[in-house]
Amino acid sequence: MKKEYFPQEIEQKWQKFWEENNTFHTPDNSDKPKYYALSMFPYPSGKLHMGHVRNYTITDVIARFKKMQGYNVLHPMGWDSFGLPAENAAMKHGANPETWTDENIAYMTKQLKMLGLSYDWSREVATCKPEYYKWTQWLFLQLYKKGLAYKKEAAVNWCNECGTVLANEQVIDGKCWRCDSVVEKKYLSQWFLKITDYADRLLKDLDKLEGWGDNVKTMQANWIGKSQGAILRFKVAEKDMEIPVYTTRPDTAFGITYLVVAPEYKDIEALTTDENKAAVEEYRANARKLTEIERLSTDRIKTGVPLGTHAINPFTGEKFPLWTADYALVEYGTGAVMAVPTHDERDFVFAKKYNLPMKVVISPKDKELNVDEMTNAYTDEGIMVNSGEFNGMKNTDAKKAITQFAVDNGFGEFKTQFRLRDWLVSRQRYWGAPIPVVYCDKCGIQPVPEEDLPVLLPKDVDFSVVGKSPITTSKTFKDTVCPVCGGHAVRETDTMDTFVCSSWYYMRYSDARNSEKCFDKELADKWLPVDQYVGGIEHAILHLLYSRFFTKALYDLGLVGFDEPFKNLLTQGMVLKDGSKMSKSKGNTVDPDEIFKNYGADTARTFILSDSPPARDFDWSDAGVEGCYKFLNRVWRLVSTNQDHIHFDYKVPENRTKVNDDLVRMVHISIKGITNDISNDFQFNTVISKYRELANAISDWVNTSKWNEEDENVFSFAILTLMKLMAPVAVHMTEEVWTSLGAKTSIHDEKWCEYDENLAKASSITLVVQINGKVRDKIEVDESLEQEELKRVALESQKVKDLIDGKQVVKVIVVPKKLVNIVVK
RNA sequence: GCUCCAGUGGCGGAAUCGGUAGACGCGUCGGACUUAAAAUCCGAUUGGGCGAACAACUCAGUGCCAGUUCAAGUCUGGCCUGGAGCACCA
Numbered sequence A: 001m002k003k004e005y006f007p008q009e010i011e012q013k014w015q016k017f018w019e020e021n022n023t024f025h026t027p028d029n030s031d032k033p034k035y036y037a038l039s040m041f042p043y044p045s046g047k048l049h050m051g052h053v054r055n056y057t058i059t060d061v062i063a064r065f066k067k068m069q070g071y072n073v074l075h076p077m078g079w080d081s082f083g084l085p086a087e088n089a090a091m092k093h094g095a096n097p098e099t100w101t102d103e104n105i106a107y108m109t110k111q112l113k114m115l116g117l118s119y120d121w122s123r124e125v126a127t128c129k130p131e132y133y134k135w136t137q138w139l140f141l142q143l144y145k146k147g148l149a150y151k152k153e154a155a156v157n158w159c160n161e162c163g164t165v166l167a168n169e170q171v172i173d174g175k176c177w178r179c180d181s182v183v184e185k186k187y188l189s190q191w192f193l194k195i196t197d198y199a200d201r202l203l204k205d206l207d208k209l210e211g212w213g214d215n216v217k218t219m220q221a222n223w224i225g226k227s228q229g230a231i232l233r234f235k236v237a238e239k240d241m242e243i244p245v246y247t248t249r250p251d252t253a254f255g256i257t258y259l260v261v262a263p264e265y266k267d268i269e270a271l272t273t274d275e276n277k278a279a280v281e282e283y284r285a286n287a288r289k290l291t292e293i294e295r296l297s298t299d300r301i302k303t304g305v306p307l308g309t310h311a312i313n314p315f316t317g318e319k320f321p322l323w324t325a326d327y328a329l330v331e332y333g334t335g336a337v338m339a340v341p342t343h344d345e346r347d348f349v350f351a352k353k354y355n356l357p358m359k360v361v362i363s364p365k366d367k368e369l370n371v372d373e374m375t376n377a378y379t380d381e382g383i384m385v386n387s388g389e390f391n392g393m394k395n396t397d398a399k400k401a402i403t404q405f406a407v408d409n410g411f412g413e414f415k416t417q418f419r420l421r422d423w424l425v426s427r428q429r430y431w432g433a434p435i436p437v438v439y440c441d442k443c444g445i446q447p448v449p450e451e452d453l454p455v456l457l458p459k460d461v462d463f464s465v466v467g468k469s470p471i472t473t474s475k476t477f478k479d480t481v482c483p484v485c486g487g488h489a490v491r492e493t494d495t496m497d498t499f500v501c502s503s504w505y506y507m508r509y510s511d512a513r514n515s516e517k518c519f520d521k522e523l524a525d526k527w528l529p530v531d532q533y534v535g536g537i538e539h540a541i542l543h544l545l546y547s548r549f550f551t552k553a554l555y556d557l558g559l560v561g562f563d564e565p566f567k568n569l570l571t572q573g574m575v576l577k578d579g580s581k582m583s584k585s586k587g588n589t590v591d592p593d594e595i596f597k598n599y600g601a602d603t604a605r606t607f608i609l610s611d612s613p614p615a616r617d618f619d620w621s622d623a624g625v626e627g628c629y630k631f632l633n634r635v636w637r638l639v640s641t642n643q644d645h646i647h648f649d650y651k652v653p654e655n656r657t658k659v660n661d662d663l664v665r666m667v668h669i670s671i672k673g674i675t676n677d678i679s680n681d682f683q684f685n686t687v688i689s690k691y692r693e694l695a696n697a698i699s700d701w702v703n704t705s706k707w708n709e710e711d712e713n714v715f716s717f718a719i720l721t722l723m724k725l726m727a728p729v730a731v732h733m734t735e736e737v738w739t740s741l742g743a744k745t746s747i748h749d750e751k752w753c754e755y756d757e758n759l760a761k762a763s764s765i766t767l768v769v770q771i772n773g774k775v776r777d778k779i780e781v782d783e784s785l786e787q788e789e790l791k792r793v794a795l796e797s798q799k800v801k802d803l804i805d806g807k808q809v810v811k812v813i814v815v816p817k818k819l820v821n822i823v824v825k
Numbered sequence B: 001g002c003u004c005c006a007g008u009g010g011c012g013g014a015a016u017c018g019g020u021a022g023a024c025g026c027g028u029c030g031g032a033c034u035u036a037a038a039a040u041c042c043g044a045u046u047g048g049g050c051g052a053a054c055a056a057c058u059c060a061g062u063g064c065c066a067g068u069u070c071a072a073g074u075c076u077g078g079c080c081u082g083g084a085g086c087a088c089c090a
Helices: A007-020 A050-068 A084-093 A097-114 A130-145 A195-208 A214-224 A250-255 A277-289 A292-296 A345-354 A395-408 A505-511 A521-527 A542-556 A592-598 A601-610 A622-640 A658-679 A684-704 A709-726 A731-740 A787-796 A798-804
Strands: A034-039 A072-074 A149-159 A164-166 A184-193 A226-236 A242-247 A258-261 A304-312 A319-325 A336-339 A412-418 A437-440 A444-447 A479-481 A488-491 A532-536 A569-572 A575-577 A618-620 A764-771 A774-782 A809-815 A819-824
Touching: A007 A097, A007 A592, A007 A601, A007 A731, A034 A050, A034 A521, A050 A072, A050 A532, A050 A569, A050 A575, A050 A592, A050 A601, A050 A658, A084 A097, A097 A592, A130 A149, A130 A444, A130 A505, A130 A542, A164 A184, A195 A214, A195 A226, A195 A412, A195 A542, A214 A542, A214 A569, A226 A250, A226 A395, A242 A250, A242 A258, A242 A336, A250 A395, A258 A304, A277 A304, A277 A319, A336 A345, A395 A412, A505 A521, A592 A601, A601 A622, A601 A684, A601 A731, A618 A622, A622 A684, A622 A709, A622 A731, A658 A684, A658 A709, A684 A709, A709 A731, A764 A787, A764 A798, A774 A787, A774 A798, A787 A798, A787 A809, A787 A819, A798 A819
Parallel strands: A034 A072, A034 A532, A258 A319, A532 A569, A575 A618, A764 A819
Antiparallel strands: A149 A164, A149 A184, A226 A242, A226 A304, A226 A412, A258 A336, A304 A319, A437 A444, A437 A488, A479 A488, A764 A774, A809 A819
16 A cells, blocks of 8 residues: 555545445345434535535444444435525526536535445435426325315415515524515415324424434424413404404403404404494504514514404403404414403503503412502412402412313313414425416316326426516416316416425435335335434424424325334534634635545545534634544554554454553453444544544554564554444545455445453553542552452552541542542541 | 523533543644755643742632532532524413
8 A cells, every 4th residue: 555645546446436336225125224324415506515514424424334333224315406596596597497406416416426425326316306296296195185285365474585485484583594585474375284283293292202302302392382271252242243262371361351353353344343443444554564573573562452342251241342452463373362461461561551451360379469569460370369269279270170161151162272383385486396286167176186297397487587486487387177177277386395395305215216106115114214314403393393294194194104204313513614604605615625625535524523523513624624634644654654564364362461452452442432432422523532542542552563473463453443443434545445455345344343341441440549529649450459459558548648647537438440539537 | 581502721622320620633832853844753731839940749620609429510409601492372
């Protein structure tokens, strides 16, 4: 082997070899247990960024480690290739979204290969290909038939910049997740997936996901937002109408002094008297004008107007006024709120402003509340007062009792409410999977028959149109025939949210080339759930929630035999530069191509794993890259200058010199430590440290070596083990070393190293002697010493004798193999 | 406001169970090699005290305040700071 390390040369050579030899092909049939390692597939934006490099390196090391441990590892890659950027590029450069996407995929594929990732490319998928989106459409139809896909008119989020509607999950702080422009509300007829049917299961099954971080689980739980409460129905005094209200505080029902409906409440006009009509209309018009951000701002001053009518409290028979106010949200609960100013902060503020009456119904244990002296609502627990037969109860008990009373008397029921809304999936854009339905004048909405799938995207479109989807400009797409009556029908021109496409791609990998089915159930059940999923925290709700929903729906449809898609989830931190997120606008990006060119992929891989644990943010530093490059060079030289002393048929001698014994011990300690670090939350940063420690130890040893037979055996063992330990990370370098030394097979087909528990322990230990918990002496002792002997050794120490002289030993605590603490007075 | 996570040298970070705080690296400083530079190698590097200096010794130290314990970076309670998510959700 060459004296110096030339990464680029080595890396090209092995990448070509692996490709030609199909090294990373995963057979479906194998005696080995399966392991499915998966990175979140990328959007083909043009070039890899460092976040990708980090993500895919982490998963690749896991996949390679598991393979060496004897698993049949599935490690596929694909493209989340539908989406708006392709369309925008088409408009800007006059290109076709398909061409633009294909070119990007080709370039990024090249980059992935340059990173030395062990993908089974025969399973590659791209969501924009008809052979893939045919099945996205097919799955949509299955959901439709089950009643899980439906169309309805609703107030939806509209992004003017993107020219399309958005799902709730895609609105961040009232702005579009993609372009950051302010989202408006529009009333449109749109397609939804009924994710709310699964709210309870999506929440409950979070408990099953032991391999997920609490942060992601809590985020999902918050998003689903379950609350337990009651529906109470109030009769309107002036009309024959009822207003149902959702409340989590039925215990405060005797304290209601007014009732609020949202400005968009469906019956609001009927509930308004003629005298109040003008004021209410004006208020509603103003509310419509507000942006979502203004409307939802918590520090906005609360406003409202009375409707003029009244409702009756079924518990007390009291009449109280009806108001409309925009702090009531039409989408949540029933769109109407019972107001109890004394025990709800918002109601309190509102009542003060409009001088509405207040009534205390829950009293704290130690004092009495006086309405006139209250400066804010009392929302803690207490004892029921002014509440008829419920007086004296604890309010927590009264919740149930009062609801039960309402149930028994026919004006209420127990109710569980979720914050989660249905998933709006239609998009008024071209570059997505067409929603496979047609509209017949006679037969209404009709699904496209399965045998007619895929509904292909038309090619004859004009991308320069403004204000409507380019797909509507096609002359060939829209008109079709009704599958039921054969008459004229019009195709749906909306396409699906790209998150629909990405909600099942990980299943398709199990059977990626199947042209008869979305995937074979047996194969899907064999490979899934994904054993280790790795990706960014930004998908904590979006992609991960949608995928869980899809999996459960497909489970109910009998298409798969598992109901959670991802067993273990690793959310990797961001890649920062100088403490802030890498971005083009800040100009602090690092181009992976440059790193490959200057240092090689092995350095890039080593560095991106080295400085921080995977879940934490990673600060890119040029000096750090340099350091890893130097390390790989040092290892290379360590091997190349001593290659004559390395033999594959080494035998570690039983009786060794002290120096050799220390090195053998160090190797075992390293195997143990590295294996544990990877197995335990993939702590690759400490793995890299341990490579260095072992390499340093070998280096030091070489300086003292006499190169007799024993030395050569021990050295061979140490070096070859180091190579295997480094193989998942420095994939090219270790392969080159391995074969240069004469190996006939790939290092990536080697078995992971085993360690000897006895040898992974130090032969002697440093006994720490403490007096009153402070370290006073350190004594080298034999590892085998018993507690009594350790105590004796500690007490015989001259330093200890000096320090405890004249004092009384109260107690001696001995921690075997570690420490003795002498307590003195 | 609620929920989750984090806080350790100049920096990134280490420290299975509560048991030697600062592994490993970066940076910095010093040295070797060299005509010189690069590369490489060796050494020092938490702060303070006592030393002319080396060594030795010693005190303090893991965001703050308490507590539990023979012993706390680690456990408990209460805060502070930063990050993330949710939020007029009734």
